[in-house]
Amino acid sequence: MAVPLAVNDAQVLLVEDNAQVGEITVSLLQELGYKTQSVTSAAVAIELLQERHSSVDVVLSDVVMPGMTGLELADVISERWPGLPVVLVSGYSWALSQGSPRHPQLLKKT
Known part of the structure; x- marks a missing residue:
């Protein structure tokens, strides 16, 4: 079970175009x-994470961005830094309905 970080100890990497x-x-x-x-x-986020992923506690990423999308970024992070949480946000509901083979649980309606 993960222990929540104290707010003042948490480092958020925001990815927003x-x-x-x-x-x-x-x-x-x-x-x-x-x-x-x-x-x-997303490309700059990956460069930063390659240099110092251990200082980032969570990635907060837009979904709809030019180049690599937030869903694609989440896949890269999941593969390279499996313990690093990613929170995806979007003003476009259709963007999240596109799905991700690695993160289908993020997209299910309950």
């Missing part, structure tokens, strides 16, 4: 006490 949404999200996370770092693409 929309600058305005990214700024608002970082601001909200910081107000809640999270340490945050923001990048604008």
